[in-house]
């Protein structure tokens with residue numbers, strides 16, 4: 413599975429890629445021992461995750477040094493697979509290379525599907541630096557600690573209730589592994605050049621997706637070839653963040669395709685629809701449950717809810733943020749505003765913390781406070797996870813879905829196989845904690861809060877700084893979305909665009 417090769421390199425000195433994972437880096441030099449110059453023959457990318465799916469982002473990067481040179485290998489992102497069981501089970505597959513041979517990891521941002529596997533990698537022997545932007549370094553500990561705790565709790569719950577398929581279920585990793593991973597984070601300022609492995613220069617730039625999110629530019633100094641990883645790309649209209657930095661001088665781009673076959677609707681119309689859904693639910697005495705990613709989506713959503721209340725477009729009702737992780741992330745956002753962080757828009761800095769501070773917010777910090785919200789009544793609950801696949805929101809869904817007065821408002825991308833996607837697709841029952849729950853509540857979807865660029869926006873970013881790249885590798889999308897984006901790039905831009913298979917290896 414991990415032996416497929418493909419090269420799009422059309423230069424005369426093009427070599428065929430190696431047919432196995434790199435043999436030279438078991439004794440790889442660390443960046444601080446790298447020689448001043450390291451000549452390379454090329455850079456190989458191996459797509460280890462986010463292929464045919466929106467989760468498990470992991471791309472192996474290996475510059476091939478000339479004979480005798482110091483080598484190295486790195487991962488861009490090290491995310492967890494999420495979604496249906498057959499995708500989640502990939503977290504348990506043997507890692508396709510010895511983690512101790514990795515020189516470093518570079519993280520594009522703090523979402524679990526981009527950073528959530530680092531503790532498992534550490535437990536399996538990786539001990540290098542994990543480079544990321546300063547705000548990503550502030551958010552990743554929140555995500556990893558929560559992930560470890562959830563896995564420990566879910567494992568204990570499954571063991572107690574006996575609904576695991578395994579006699580003795582184990583977490584993918586625990587809190588100790590997460591704490592070790594956190595000590596390995598190495599913040600790098602946006603725009604600063606660093607040397608992740610000999611022969612490559614790296615630079616992080618703003619990607620406008622969530623606080624701290626970055627594109628990664630890797631330049632092979634000896635061949636003057638550059639590959640840019642989009643990471644998750646924002647839409648350019650994030651209420652707090654600057655738009656994505658163009659991929660200037662890229663010979664190759666690794667491009668996400670979450671919405672590669674979709675165009676986001678009109679934001680104002682979507683917000684009108686959201687106000688209508690919330691109003692009719694609250695007026696009939698129902699509860700609005702909003703599953704939301706704890707980092708960024710919750711912050712942006714709370715800001716919008718407050719605005720709607722202030723404008724009297726929705727009734728005033730208690731708004732509950734039921735996610736300790738979201739509240740911790742909110743504090744990182746508030747700190748960034750206070751510190752006038754350069755990735756924030758000048759308007760946000762000018763307004764100060766008023767932009768997202770919510771004096772009327774009720775925080776549910778304990779499980780008891782969380783459970784008390786399920787008694788029904790006119791209220792709004794914002795709770796993680798964003799696809800209903802874990803966390804406290806699963807308990808809210810279980811309690812509130814059977815009552816037709818309630819409403820589940822889906823505001824983010826819902827991956828195939830997740831409860832959120834099943835609700836969107838009209839499921840009459842969904843399985844939560846081993847039990848089927850009838851779906852009688854109203855289900856609504858609002859895309860206005862998407863923090864991913866749509867197809868037009870992805871193309872606009874790709875072409876925002878000439879000359880155009882000669883190769884584009886499409887990842888981080890479901891198969892139809894990735895294929896549609898590749899076709900558009902080929903047809904409209906005349907660029908070689910491919911959707912790599914898992915384990916596929918290419919030379920750039």
Ligand SMILES: [Zn+2]
Pocket residue numbers: 521523621644
């Ligand atoms: Zn993301």
